Amino acid sequence: MTVSPATDAFLELRDLRIHFPTDDGLVKSVDGLSYRLDRGKTLGIVGESGSGKSVTSLGVLGLHNRRNAQVSGEIWLDGLELVSAPEDVVRGLRGKKMAMIFQDPLSAMHPYYTIGNQIIEAYRIHNKVSKSVARKHAIDMLGRVGIPQPDRRVDDYPHEFSGGMRQRAMIAMALSCDPELLIADEPTTALDVTVQAQILDLMRDLQREFDSALIIITHDLGVVAELSDDILVMYGGKCIEYGSTDDIFYNPEHPYTWGLLGSMPRLDREPTDRLQPIKGTPPSLINVPPGCAFSPRCPYGSRTGGLSTGEVPELTESRGGHKVRCHMPPAERRSIWESDVKPMLETT
Amino acid sequence: MSEHPDMLLSVKDLSKHFPITTGLLKRQVGAVKAVDGVSFDVVKGETLGVVGESGCGKTTTGRLITRLIEPTAGKVVFEGEDITHMSQSRLRPLRRDMQMIFQDPYSSLNPRHTVGTIVGAPFRIQGIKTEHGIKRAVQDILSLVGLNPEHYNRYPHEFSGGQRQRIGIARTLALKPKLIIADEPVSALDVSIQAQVVNLLEDLQNELGLTYVVIAHDLSVVRHISDRVAVMYLGKVVEIGGRKSLYSSPLHPYTNALLSAVPIPDPANRTGRERIRLQGDVPSPLNPPPACRFHTRCWKAQEVCKTVEPVLTELASGHQVACHFPENMPVLETTAPAENTTA
Structure with a gap:
């Protein structure tokens, strides 16, 4: 039983870990995730397939089978801790207190x-x-x-x-x-753009009306830009960057977020000659690369003097609630963004 | 339209109606008009993008061009030769020049075959002898698409x-085709991987002088790779034009609505961006609305739209639209000096 006091936040995750033992090894789908969300606010969770974004939300709703999933950490929903709560208590909350829109x-x-x-x-x-x-x-x-x-x-x-x-x-x-907490897992991915626009409008209106807390999980940066107050970027089961929507789009500090922004062709900019993809592929969650999970794909790994492949970086606050999990010092990250990445994204 | 000297593919009034049958005797009770009178041309070395929502017939169009399914009407001319009714045996040698990339890299590769067998299959089927054997040729192609040639036996x-999508692309390239039909080549991939495959397709086009018809629903991807773009709605091409003019001044209300519906990854766009909100869903192709098929969702629709079908007309140079009340017309009238506005 956890003894930590309830928090003032409506929803707070503390060091949530969801691991699945398999024949090939332990799959660490979510590995130490913490965030908080207030009523009336929208959190966007962005990441590629296998980054753990859906597993997290199923965890919040208590939908993992305890026989094949190891869940640890704390989930506080309106003063109640859910990880240690008995199953029938969580079931009573589902639908009324929290609900989910599936993909x-x-x-x-x-x-x-x-x-x-x-x-x-x-x-x-x-x-x-x-x-x-x-x-x-x-x-x-x-x-x-x-x-x-x-x-x-x-x-x-x-x-x-x-x-x-x-x-x-x-x-x-x-x-x-x-429901006071609504989790939407890729709510519009299967839909056509004109219908997607209708659904996004609808969700925005309904949230305003019910003043519920909304978590929107997607790989589409356009969707989170439209709806979210805050954005959490996941990679390899961990949060690698968290900040307000403006922070993430205008002053992103993690090389992975830069990579995501460079990978997308954008309608609002002049067409580019080439996209700037992230090299390599997302990591396997069984054999997560040592150190920073993004290090094998990171173009700036060499700047950390070996730290990036040796040690897992901590999620540290950069400024004003903007948190980044990267070995590079904040000043260096900002100068790379300002001088290298941002001009490349805007002019190309 | 005048014959272009470098015309590679020309599609005229192509239609595909899938019959709906009922009962033991398979009596036909109706038809799904998946593609209904589509015409366009593709010039050597260019990329034509085909966009539209699900059910608009873009995939069927791709399959008709490659004769994977038989058209109900219309014709497909490839390199000056009418291939619409060509027999399979005469068509086979032509298939070397015309290949397809499929959407789903999981179901389009045989799980029981090695990469070597998959990518080498075109050589074997077409009975082509290569200088240093098939294995060598396959390994060359694998490295061309950015895969490790040692993966031959995996x-x-x-x-x-x-990587699977790259294997699919390698198989497509094996016989050095002239035309590649790519049906949603990147939509099953993650964002960061999408960009890699898009860049690969562009590099290959530059290196090998390929011509693409790219079918996709993602408007930003299509703008990125296409030279010209065709917009389809319920089995018809409603607008076709150069990428620049189509995206900056779309003529068809539907194109305009599609473009404005795409969420822009910039929080500043949240407020102040004028949005066109279409009502409802795409009507069923089983019973498409008469005349202009878009009139049920169009905010500009008038009586004439329900009775007279608009035809594709060239309103700007190389930019055609099928609409009675096109958008962005004042701009054209004021900026373009009288020439070229009608053709």
């Missing part, structure tokens, strides 16, 4: 039950109401997320909805009990 | 997604 609505919904039934089920678990009241509420929610003719579509099965509508129905389901 | 599962 692929077709596999997240039950194909044999109507959309309406699935919303009603969740609503009635947390609210002692009759079926007909719950049904009215489900129709209401579907209307709120912009499903046309919700009173008729409520009896449709998931396969009868288009991709964009299914994602809306998922959002309706997640929001049906007014 | 199996696909030993590689990451980006």
Whole structure:
């Protein structure tokens, strides 16, 4: 049992570790992650596949099977510690206190039950109401997320909805009990851009209305730029950079974040001749490179005098809440950004 | 359109209707008009990007060009030869010149074959003798796409997604094709790997003088690699033009809406950026709206859009649009001196 006092933050993760023992070795999907999030705020979690971003959020909801996942650390949600809490307590919180929007609505919904039934089920678990009241509420929610003719579509099965509508129905389901914490895992990745824009608008409006805390997990830097207050960049199961959205986009300090920004072709800039990719591939989570996990791909590793491959860097505060996990001193990082990286990103 | 001397591929009124049948007798009750009268030309050495949302027929178009599926109507002319109805045996030698890169690097490589077998297959199928044997030729190609030639005997599962996509590209390049159809070549890859593969495609084009038709839904990737871009909506090309003019002054309202829907990775854009919000989803291609197919979602739609189908018209040099009320017209009228505005 943990004895640390509850924090004033609505959600706080302290040194969360989620490891999976496998035949090939221990997979350290999340390895010492800490962050906090207040009500009404949006946190964007960015990273490539295998960086541990989805595993973290499943961990917050307590959806890992304790038999094959080793979870340690602390998750404080509104004064309650979740890692050590019994399963039925966490189950009681899911849906009402915290909810999740999954990436692929077709596999997240039950194909044999109507959309309406699935919303009603969740609503009635947390609210002692009759079926007909719950049904009215489900129709209401579907209307709120912009499903046309919700009173008729409520009896449709998931396969009868288009991709964009299914994602809306998922959002309706997640929001049906007014959760205070909403986690959206790649909510728009499977959607077309015009529908993505609608869904992002919808999430922004609903968050404002419910004043909930929102975590949005994505690999699309455009999506986090639109929605987030703060951004957390993950790499190899660790947070490597954390800061306000402006910090991350205008004064990023980690070479990996620079690499991400250089990899993307951008519509808002003149077309470049060449993209600036990050060399190599993301690390295996079983054999994480020694020292800094990014060191094999980092163009500045040699500047640390061997530190980068010898020692795991700490996440340290650079300035004003902006934290970076890098061996290079902050002043050096800033000067590389100002003199090398930024001009390259802007002129090319 | 006038014949260009360097024309490599020309597609005219290409259509593919997938029949919907019912009952024991397979009575046809309808058709999915996946591609419905698409025309465009591709000149040697250029890259044509084809963009559109899911279900707009871009993948079907790619498959029709390579004759992986048979068109319902229209024709495909490759190097001056009509290949639309060519028999498979006559088509086979032509396949050397026309190759495809597939979207999913996991399902497009046979898991039971080694990299050597996969990349060497085109030589064996086409019965091509190479100077120093197939193995040597394969290893040369592997190093060309940035893979280690020693990986010749490995199996696909030993590689990451980006490396697998390189194996797919190596196989495509084996016979030095003239035209490569790339169907979503990078969409299954992580951002940092995407950039590597995009750069590789560009390098190979410069080195080998390849011509690409790149099919993708990502508008920023398409702008990065294309010389010209075609925008598709529900089986039709609604706009086609040079990359610069299409992205800076899109003529079709749909193109404009697509571009404005892309989230921009710059927090400053959050406020003050004018957004066009389309309502609803793309209608079903089973029952596409009559006349202009975009009229159900278009904010400029008027009566004529529901009754008369707009045809692709050249409004600026090399820039065609199928719309009754094109966007960005005042700009064109004021800046372009009378010449070239109609053709």
